[in-house]
Amino acid sequence: MLLEQIKQKQARIGIIGLGYVGLPLVIEFGRAGFHVVGLDIDPTKVERLNRGESYIKHIPSKTLRELVEQKKFKSTTDFSSVSNLECILICVPTPLNSNREPDMSFIVATAREIAPHLRKEQMVILESTTYPGTTRDVLIPELESGSGLKANQDFYVAYSPEREDPNNKDFSTSTIPKVIGADSDYALECANTLYLSFINKTVPVSSTQTAEATKLMENIFRSVNIALVNELKVIFDKMGIDIWEVIQAASTKPFGYMPFYPGPGLGGHCIPIDPFYLTWKAREFGITTRFIELAGEINVAMPEYVVNKILLALNEKGISVKGSRILILGFAYKKNIDDDRESPSYKIMELLLQYGAEVEFHDPYIESIGVKREYPQFTGKKRVSLESIDQFDITVILTDHSDYDYEAIVSQSRLVVDTRNACANIKSNKIIKA
Ligand SMILES: NC(=O)c1ccc[n+]([C@@H]2O[C@H](COP(=O)([O-])OP(=O)(O)OC[C@H]3O[C@@H](n4cnc5c(N)ncnc54)[C@H](O)[C@@H]3O)[C@@H](O)[C@H]2O)c1
Numbered sequence: 001m002l003l004e005q006i007k008q009k010q011a012r013i014g015i016i017g018l019g020y021v022g023l024p025l026v027i028e029f030g031r032a033g034f035h036v037v038g039l040d041i042d043p044t045k046v047e048r049l050n051r052g053e054s055y056i057k058h059i060p061s062k063t064l065r066e067l068v069e070q071k072k073f074k075s076t077t078d079f080s081s082v083s084n085l086e087c088i089l090i091c092v093p094t095p096l097n098s099n100r101e102p103d104m105s106f107i108v109a110t111a112r113e114i115a116p117h118l119r120k121e122q123m124v125i126l127e128s129t130t131y132p133g134t135t136r137d138v139l140i141p142e143l144e145s146g147s148g149l150k151a152n153q154d155f156y157v158a159y160s161p162e163r164e165d166p167n168n169k170d171f172s173t174s175t176i177p178k179v180i181g182a183d184s185d186y187a188l189e190c191a192n193t194l195y196l197s198f199i200n201k202t203v204p205v206s207s208t209q210t211a212e213a214t215k216l217m218e219n220i221f222r223s224v225n226i227a228l229v230n231e232l233k234v235i236f237d238k239m240g241i242d243i244w245e246v247i248q249a250a251s252t253k254p255f256g257y258m259p260f261y262p263g264p265g266l267g268g269h270c271i272p273i274d275p276f277y278l279t280w281k282a283r284e285f286g287i288t289t290r291f292i293e294l295a296g297e298i299n300v301a302m303p304e305y306v307v308n309k310i311l312l313a314l315n316e317k318g319i320s321v322k323g324s325r326i327l328i329l330g331f332a333y334k335k336n337i338d339d340d341r342e343s344p345s346y347k348i349m350e351l352l353l354q355y356g357a358e359v360e361f362h363d364p365y366i367e368s369i370g371v372k373r374e375y376p377q378f379t380g381k382k383r384v385s386l387e388s389i390d391q392f393d394i395t396v397i398l399t400d401h402s403d404y405d406y407e408a409i410v411s412q413s414r415l416v417v418d419t420r421n422a423c424a425n426i427k428s429n430k431i432i433k434a
Contacts, residue, residue, distance in 0.1 A: 002086060002121045002156065003186070006193045009033045011086035016110055018045055018075060020269070020339065021127060021162045022091035023059050024173045030067040032198040037085060038075035046075040057338040057365055058167040082117035087125065087194055090139075091162065094128045095273060102131060102277050104138055111139055115146020123156040123190050126208075129215050129274050131281040135159040135208035136183065152184035158191035159208035161215030167337045177201040181211025219274040220292055225260040226271070227295035230302055233262040242433065244421040264398050264419040264434070265302035265344030267333025272299070272342045303347035309434035310352065310396060310417050317415065319393050322356030327384070327392040329409070330399020331363040335420075338365035345398045346375045360384040360392070364403045389413055396434075397422050 005011040013029045015022045018040040029036045040046055048055055052065030067073035082088060092106040107128060114124070124143060126135050135158075140151045151157050160180045165171060178199045182188035188204055195202050205211050233243040243262055251259045266272040275296065279289040311321050333343040340346075345361065352359045361369075361383055368382045369375075386409075389395060395413040397406075400420035410416055410423055416431045423431050 002123060003190050003193060005086055006190055006197070009197065011194070012037065012084060014039055014082060014085040014088040016040070016088065016090045016114070017092035017106075017128075018042075018049060019091065019093070020056060020166055021164050022089075023049075023054065023056060023064075024164060025089060025091065025127075026073055027059070027063050027067070028173045028198045030072045031063070034072075034197070036067070036073045037081055038073065039077070039079060039081070040075065041077060043077050046077055049073075049075040058336075079113040080117055082114045083119055085122065087123045087190075088114060089125045089127055091127045093269070094130050094277070095269075096276055100276055101280050104130075104134070107134065107138060108142060111142035112146055115143050118143060118147035118149055118155055120149065120154045123158065123187065123194070125158045125160055125191055125194075127160055127162045129161060129219070129270065129277070130212055131216065131277040132209040132212040133281065134212060135181075152182075152187050156182070156184065156187035156190055157208070158182040158187050159211045160191060160195065161211060163215075163218070166339060174198050175200055177203050179203045179205060179211050179214050181205045181208045181214075183208055216274055216278045219270055220278065220295075222260070223266065223271050223275045223299065224291050224295040225258075226263070226266065227298040229260045230262045231298050234305060237433070244424060244433070261421075262419075263302065263344070264306045264348060266299045267341070267343040267345075268339065269341050272296075303344045303351060306344075306348055306396070306398075306417070306419055306434045307351045307355075309432060310394060311355070313394060313415055313417055313432045317393070321352070324357045324393045325391065326352055326357045326359045327389060327395045327413075328359060328361040329363075329395060329397045329404065330401055331361050331366045331369070331383075332399050332401070335400045336365075336402055338363075340366055340369070340372075343399075346372065346378065348396070348398065349378065350375065360388075362386055363399065364401055 013034045013036045015026050016039045018038045026036050026038055052068040054061040054064050090110050092110050095103045097103040126139055140157055144151055149155055158180055160178055163176045178195050180191045180202055182191055192202050192204050236243045247259050250257055275292040279292050282289050314321055314324055328345055331340050331345045332338055349359050363383055368380055369378045371379050389412045394415045396417045398419055400422035406423050410426050410428050417434050418431055419434045
């Protein structure tokens with residue numbers, strides 16, 4: 001019955017967690033012809049979305065508004081609406097807690113909210129990134145105990161990791177192959193059919209655990225390779241070799257090499273966090289994740305490396321860091337997006353302030369700094385105008401947004417520290433790579 005409803009696009013879809021992952025899914029399911037209900041605990045987001053307003057820069061309001069006007073999409077904070085849905089996708093956060101261990105509280109809270117409203121012939125799919133075993137050992141027990149129903153018998157469960165890369169112009173939700181794992185053939189068939197309604201290619205795997213492990217492997221691969229190139233950056237810099245030129249040359253090898261780029265440190269909701277989900281789980285099996293730990297150590301040291309470069313650059317000019325004026329360009333964790341979660345800009349700003357510098361920032365997409373658990377002291381800090389750039393002792397490029405005119409930045413700055421090779425094509429003795 002459920003499979004038939006999915007095939008006919010009569011299955012009503014619920015997306016829980018209307019963030020960077022949930023919202024693109026809303027749009028894709030809506031475009032594919034499904035009715036979509038968005039569920040979130042944040043009433044402000046729900047109100048805005050019901051007015052057809054996106055709150056994320058790269059997700060256009062236009063498409064959301066069309067779906068709202070066609071009555072294909074509405075949002076709510078009322079979880080009882082789960083009983084009117086057939087497929088429920090969970091896209092809530094999976095951060096680390098203060099002990100750097102997996103914080104399952106969002107998944108558990110969601111499971112507890114939906115369990116009382118579950119009924120037979122529904123499907124629940126977890127999309128949040130997590131350690132292998134979460135669906136089987138955390139999600140399913142919560143759903144079963146709260147509903148009195150049996151998973152993969154009364155209702156069906158799958159895990160399908162999100163591979164969203166915000167604002168990637170080459171790949172979108174529908175063109176990125178989707179890995180899907182389930183612990184019963186029917187659950188896998190239902191989930192696979194559901195995603196094939198708007199995704200060009202799916203990759204079914206044999207279990208929820210395999211799908212969970214696949215996502216972690218992808219992000220660990222990135223973290224380790226970024227660490228490697230960050231380490232090489234430090235070594236080559238000491239040798240007077242430009243890492244960026246080396247990467248460009250190495251990238252011409254048509255096999256066996258894939259470029260990764262150095263930077264001021266890891267950022268975002270995924271790469272700095274996800275690898276440690278496996279570290280935590282591996283401990284249960286008596287295994288230490290040495291590659292993950294080492295990569296973490298190297299990547300975490302990058303903000304200090306950048307700050308050291310800034311201190312040396314100021315020193316060369318005879319300026320003490322204490323009392324110096326420093327402008328950070330780019331606060332988002334990567335170019336052309338407005339997401340500053342886990343951005344290394346925070347750490348760099350904190351370190352410079354500790355040295356007694358006066359630090360301001362500019363980011364075309366971030367007007368003021370929102371609430372961050374680790375950096376409450378920066379809440380509400382506003383960006384400065386780029387017109388004041390010549391009043392700073394040094395300009396530090398931390399995010400290479402395409403909107404910036406780097407020629408103008410270099411010509412107006414007194415000194416530039418470039419952590420992204422944004423000024424690659426500009427000849428000037430004011431530029432220091434870091
Ligand atoms: N952002 C990315 O690029 C990306 C990429 C791949 C995977 N992921 C993974 O996807 C998951 C979601 O990440 P995100 O970036 O979309 O997070 P997000 O913070 O942008 O969105 C999460 C949403 O969930 C809501 N929420 C929190 N608790 C809730 C609850 N109990 N019930 C309902 N809603 C709740 C929040 O209000 C928020 O709107 C995470 O596991 C993340 O690791 C993210």
